[in-house]
Amino acid sequence: MRRLILKMSMSLDGFVGGPNGEVDWLMKGFDDAASAWIIEGLWRGGLHIMGSRTYQDMVAYWPSSTEPYAPPMNAIPKVIFSRRGTLAPPGAEPTVHALDDAARLHERTDGAPPDPAILAEWTSSRVASGDIAEEITKLKAEPGKDIIAHGGASFAQSLVATGLIDEYQLIIHPVAIGRGLPLFSKLEKPLELTLVSQTPFPSGAVAHVYRPR
Numbered sequence: 001m002r003r004l005i006l007k008m009s010m011s012l013d014g015f016v017g018g019p020n021g022e023v024d025w026l027m028k029g030f031d032d033a034a035s036a037w038i039i040e041g042l043w044r045g046g047l048h049i050m051g052s053r054t055y056q057d058m059v060a061y062w063p064s065s066t067e068p069y070a071p072p073m074n075a076i077p078k079v080i081f082s083r084r085g086t087l088a089p090p091g092a093e094p095t096v097h098a099l100d101d102a103a104r105l106h107e108r109t110d111g112a113p114p115d116p117a118i119l120a121e122w123t124s125s126r127v128a129s130g131d132i133a134e135e136i137t138k139l140k141a142e143p144g145k146d147i148i149a150h151g152g153a154s155f156a157q158s159l160v161a162t163g164l165i166d167e168y169q170l171i172i173h174p175v176a177i178g179r180g181l182p183l184f185s186k187l188e189k190p191l192e193l194t195l196v197s198q199t200p201f202p203s204g205a206v207a208h209v210y211r212p213r
Helices: 024-029 032-043 050-058 070-075 098-105 114-125 132-141 155-164
Strands: 003-011 015-017 045-051 076-082 126-128 146-147 167-173 195-200 204-210
Touching: 003 024, 003 032, 003 155, 015 155, 024 076, 024 167, 032 045, 032 070, 032 167, 045 050, 045 155, 050 076, 050 114, 050 155, 070 114, 076 132, 098 114, 126 132, 126 155, 146 155
Parallel strands: 003 146, 003 167, 045 076, 045 146, 076 126
Antiparallel strands: 003 015, 167 204, 195 204
């Protein structure tokens, strides 16, 4: 059975996005060491899963990106969770501030057109529209490498509530934002975790890896 790993960046006070999904506050937390750690983890995955809103932003970004993150983001198959059972068409309006924030984070100004083959891989992604716990259980039962879950916040909160996450990879950034979108707000009871590893980066961010007890 494959593992489900949730990979998220988080502020020091526990938020994974600003009130409207902003992630500009985490820009200074990334450096070469942090990027290398993230990329290594992405390549260990055999499947990306994400909510439909995050897909909408990612499909507008990664197929035309030449950043080091782009190869694993583009090459690894995806499953998109959508209650509608359909995906937004390419070019649909981005849903949150994250796309613009990511472009500024990586100083992306090229505006290059997407690679058609890569874009086709994204737009032909599998869609999961059933109960999230049932869909995750089926995906975990499939053969293959780890499942890497991406946000946004609402999707991540729903994943946490299922109790099916096998590992949390949380990069804690040295910034408090005061208010925003919390990760663990849908828990019905305390979630006890074991710290597996922690990796500090020159920027002051620290990667924490936890597994449920």
